[in-house]
Amino acid sequence: MAQGATHEVRSFFQVCLACRHGRGCHLARRPGCRSDGASNDNLNAVLWDQTSVEFKANALGAYALGRVRLDEALADKTWTAAPVEQTGAFQDLPPAIILDVDDTVLNTSAYQAWTIAAARASRLRHGRVM
Helix, strand or coil, X not given: CCHHHHHXXXXXXXHHHHHHCCCCHHHHCCCCCCCCCCCCXXXXXXHHHHHCHHHHHHHHHHHHHHHXXXXXXXXXXXXXXXXXXXXXXXXXXXXXXXXXXCCCCCCCHHHXXXXXXXXXXXXXXXXXXX
């Protein structure tokens, strides 16, 4: 994301935060500022993802537990995460780490913020202020 776009997204979030909490709408007089308390689930999710200590703690905790379990698994050559599927002489195979690519691996919140800002800009261009 370009530097200017990042600044626009941050400014958009600041305006939305002020409006979401009922502050600044009557002073800012910005298009798209809502004072009716209506929520935007995507905005709320992005804000939580980017600022929540709970999200960070959950991700760090999951990886800390994974590290402990990995050390245990590497110490026991007979251990497998897939006892039904993995048969034969798997003990001689090199270890593998398999995980899904979720937000603990790949942070997509900047993209999600961009989609919110782009949707708002589109609504403004078409006269649908929300």
